[in-house]
Amino acid sequence: MRSKSLIPPKVPSYPLVGSSPALLRGKFGFLRETREKYGDVFELDLGFAVFTVVCHPRHAQHLLVDNTRNYVKSGPLWDGIRTLLGDGLPFVEGDVWKRNRLLMQPAFHRQRLIGLVDGMVDAIDEVFDDWAGWAQAGEPFDIGAACNRLTMHVLVRALFGTGMQPGEPERIGEAFDYAIRYMMIGSLSTRWPQWLPMPGRARYHRAIRKIDEIVRHIVDRGRQGLDQDGAHLLALLLNTVDADTGERMTDRQLRDETVTLFAAGYETTAVTLSFAFHLMAQYPEAAQRMRDEVDTVLGRRRPGFGDLAALPYTRNVLLEAVRLYSPAYYLTRTAVGEDEIDGFRIPAGRQVLIATYLIHHHPEVWPDPLRFDPDRFTPQRSEGRHKQALMAFGAGQRQCIGKEFALTEAHLVLARAVQRYILAPVPGRENQVGMAASARAKDGVWVRMRHR
Template identity: 40%
Template structure:
C-alpha cells in the first residue's frame, strides 16, 4: 500500500495566502464547492484561514467511508454544535453518542408508517384551507409569495402533527422568529467562532435572544398545557412524552421535549417548505413536466382529495419532488469532524477540531459522473429503471448513514399530497423579469422569497 499523504498534500485551490477560501465560503459557497470539485475531483481541501481545513467530498465511496463504514471515527463538528445549540439544544441534530442513540430509539415509533398515514388527513385539510385562501384573494392577478405560503402551510401541518395544535395564529410571530434564529445561526457558523458571546448584550445578540424567547414561549406553553391535561392528541408530542427508556424507565424532561420538538418543528417545516418552493419554480420553467404531473394527479384521483393510500400511484409526482431535491437540496451541506485518526482518500487525518469533512449535497447532486447533464431538470432520473445501480450515497437530500433524517417519510408524504392538491386546482407561473437565486443559509431558500402568479384552473377552482 502506498504511504498516506499529509493534509498539506491534499488537492485543492490555494486561495488567499492567509485566508484561503474563507471569503468565498461566506459569500458564494455554492459556486466555491462546484468549481472546486470541477477542478480537483471528488476530494478537495479548502483552507479556511491559516489553521482550519474543510475536506469536501462528492464521491459516493468517500461519503460511505465517512457516514457508514467508519462513522465511529467522525462526529458532529464541535463548532456546528456550539453554533446551533441556542436554537436546537441537545436535540437529534446536535446530540451524539449514547444519548443520541437513546433519543432516536425513543422517537422512532412516532415515525412508523401507520402513524404517518394517520397524519395525511390533517395535511390535506391544511392544504385545502390554503387553496380556499388563494381562491378568495381580491386581486388574483397580483403575485403571491409562494415561499411564504409554503412556509405558512408546512408550519400549520407540523404544528398539528407535532402538537395537535393550530399554530397558524402565531405563524407570523413564529415564522419571523425562526427566520432571525436561522440567519443568526448561519452567521455564527460562517464566523468560525468569531462572534460576541451570548452574555454580551450586543444589538445582534438582543434580537437573537428575543427570537429564541418567542420560540421557547410557544413550545414550552404547548408542553405545559399538555402536562396539565388542558390539551390532548394522538401526536408526536404525545408519543415523545409517553416514551420510556427500556433500560432505565426514564421519560423525557421538559427541556428534552423542548429540544426535540424544536428540532422537529424546524426540520419539519423549513426544509419541506423550501423544497416545495423550488419545485413550483421548476415546474413553472418546465410546463411539459407540470402537464404530466397534473395528468397523473387527475388520472389517479379523478378530482377527489388524495389520501395516504394514493401515494404509491402518484409515482411521477414523487419523482418530481425527488428531482427538485437533487437540484435544490434544502439541507445542502453536511459536516463531520474526525474524532479518531483515519485515512481518507489516501490522506492521513488526525482527530482534530481544525479539520471538518463536508458533503455539499448541492455539488454532489451535480457530479456529472453520477448525474449526466446535471443542470437539467428531469424527474425520469428517479424512475425505477434509471435509479437501478445508482450508488446509494449519490443522492443525500435527507443525509445518510445512521443519522438519516428521521422525518424523511413524513416529508415525502406531505410533499406528494400538497403537490397533488395544488395541481388539481391551480397553475403557478413565474413573474416575468423576476430573477430567482438560491440563498445558502442553514437551509437553501429562494433569496428574497418567490413571487409567482397563482392562476385557478377552473372558474370555481
Template identity: 40%
Template structure:
C-alpha cells in the same frame, strides 16, 4: 491512523483569506468547479480554518456510515443550541443514540399516516387565501407562502388542537428565532456562547422569541401530563407515549421541549425550500407539469388526496425527488474528524472541517448523466435500481439520517398534489430566480409567481380555493 498519506490538492487562493472570499461570493460554483478540476477530494483554507470537500458517494458513505464514530457534527451545530437545546440535531454519542431509539417509533410511516387529514385540511385553508391573487390581485410570493404553510403544518402536527389560539404566535416567534439562528450558523465567527448574551437588538429579539416558545410549549406539555392526555394522536402525543421496552425510559419534559424545537427547526424550512424549487422547475418544464396534472386528475378524480393515494402518484413523487437532487435543501453537511483519517489515499487531519456537498454529489457525472437536466424519470424504479445509495442524500444518511424524512415526503406530496389539482403557477417576467446558499438552499427573494385556475376535472376544487 497513519499520517504518511499526502494532503488533498488545494486550488490557488488569497495569501491571507485563502478561499474564504470565493466561499462567500459563490460557494456553489466554488465547490462544483473544484471537483471538476481537482477531483473528489479537495482541500481549502477558509481564513484560519482548513476544510476538506468530499463528493464521491463512497466518501459520503465513509464519513456518514463506515467511519461515523470517527466524526462529530462540530461546533456549527452548537450555534443552534440556544434554540433547540440538546435534541436529536445537536446531541452526540450515547445520549444521541438513546434519544434516537426513543423517538424513532413516533416517525414510522404507519403512525404518521394519522396526520394526513390534518395536513390536507391545513393545505386547503392556506390555498383559500390565494383567491385574491387568482382573481387578478397580483403574484403570490411563493417561497414565503410555502414557509407559512409548512410551519403551520408542523405546528398542528405537533400540537393538534392545543394550539388553536397560539398558532400565529408560535409561528411568529419561531420565525424570528429561526432567522437569528440562521445568521449565527453562517457567520464565520466561531461558536462563543457569550456573544449571544450581549444585549444587541437581534439577541434581545431572539431571547424574547425563545421565551414565548418555551412558555407555550412547556404549558402544553404540563397540561397534557396533568390531564392524562399524553397519548394524543399528534407528534407530541406520540413522543410522550414512546418508551424503551428494555429500560422503561421515556422522554422527560426537558427532552420533549428540545425535540419539539428541533422538529420546528428541521421540519419546515427544508420542505418549504424544496417545494419552492419544485414549483419553479415545473414552470420551467411545462411538459413535466402537464404529466403531473394528468396524473393527479387521473388518480384523484378531483377529490382531496389521502395518504393511500400517494403510492399511486408515482410520477409526482419522482418530480419532488428530482427537484431535491438539483436543489438539495441541506446543500452542505459538515463533520469534524476526531482523529486523522485517510480518504481515497489523502490524509484528512484531525480537527479540520470535512464538508460533504450534496449539491455537487447530486451532479456527479459518473452517476447522473446530463446532471443539470431536470428529468424526474431518473427516479422511476427501473431507472434508479443500479444507482449507488450514497449518490443521493437529500435527507443525509447513516444513523443520523433525518428522522422526519417520511413526514417531509408525505407533507410535500400532499401539497404538490393539491396545488396541481387547482392551479397553474408561472414566474413573473423579468424576475430572476437564483439560489441563495443559506443554511438551506433557498431561492433568493420571495419567488413571486402568477396563479391561474385550472379547468376540467379540477375546476370545482379550484373555485373552492
C-alpha cells in the same frame, strides 16, 4: 493507513478570511468550479476553520456508514446550530443518541404517519383556500413565503393537533425564520468573545426566547391533558416511556426535540416546496404530466396515504427539486482518528465537509447535472445508482428520523396543488439561491397562479 497518503489540494485563500469571500460571491457556482479544478477531495479554508471537502457518494458512504464511529458532530458549525436546537436527536452521540432514538422512533412509525395524513390534508386545504385570492387576481406573489406559512400550518396540525393558541403559529414562525437565517453567521462567531458586538446577535437570542416561551406553553398544556387526542406527535412524545428506566422525557428533552422537529419540518420542507413550485412554473410540460397523473388517480377527491405510491411522477418532480437545489447542502463531521479517503490523508481532529450539493450535481452520477429531468428517478434509470447519490436526509443510522414525514407532506402538497392551480413564471424574476443554514431563494420565488 498507508505511509504515502496524499495531502488534498488547497484552494487559494487569504489570511484570516480564507476563501470565504470567493464562496460568498460565487456561492454554488464557486463550489462546482472548485470541484472541477481540484477534484473530489480538496482543502478549503473558510477563515474560522479549515475543512477537507469531499464530493462523491462513496465519500458519504465512508464517513456516514462504513466508518461512522470515527466521525463526530463537533466544530463551530455544529456549535452554532446547538445554540438554537440544543441537544435534539441530530446533535447527540453514542448511548444518549441510542436511548433518545428509541424513545422517538414510535412517533414516526409508518402506522402513526398514516394516521396523520387526513389532518395534513385538512391543513393543506385551509392554506390553499387562502391562495385562491392570488389565483383570482393573477398577480405575481412570492410562493416561497407562502410555503413557509403552509409548512408551518401542516407541522402545527401534525405536531400539536389543536394545541396552539391564536397567533402562536405566526409568532413562532417569525422567530424561526430569523433564527434560521442568522444561524450561519452565528456559527461563524461561536468562538468569538460574547462581549464582542455582533450585528443581529441580540435579536437572535430574543427569537430563541420567544420560541422557548411558546414551546413551553404548548408542552405545559399537553402535560395537563388539554390537547392530547393521542394522534399528534407531541402527545406521543409526552406519553413515551423508557423501557429500561420507566422514565419519561424531561422538560429539556421535550423542548430540544420539539424545537428540532420544528426546524427540520418547517424550513427545509418549505424551501423544497418553493423550488418544486418554481420548476412547475418554469416547465409547464412537467406540470401537465403531474396533472394528468393526479387526474387519473384522484380526479377531484382528496389524496390519502395509499394514493401516493400511484403518483410516481409527482414524487419524481419533488426529488428532482431536492437534487437540483439541495436545501441541506452540506454536512460536517470531525475526524476522531486519522483516516484516508481516496488516497488523501484525513488527520485526527480535521473537520470534514460532505458537500451534499456537489454530490447531487456530480457528473459521474447525474449526467447533465444542471438539467431538470424528473425521469432520472424512474426505476429503470435509478438501477445501479449509488445509495448516497441523493442524501437530502443524511445517511446511515443517523439518517433523519422525520424523512418519511417530510416526503409524505411534500408529496401531498404537490398532488393537492395540481388539482387546484396552474402556475406560470414571472418574467424578469430570477430565482437566485443564497446560502444560509439551508439553501433558500435570496429574493423569494415569484410566480403567477390561476385556477384550473
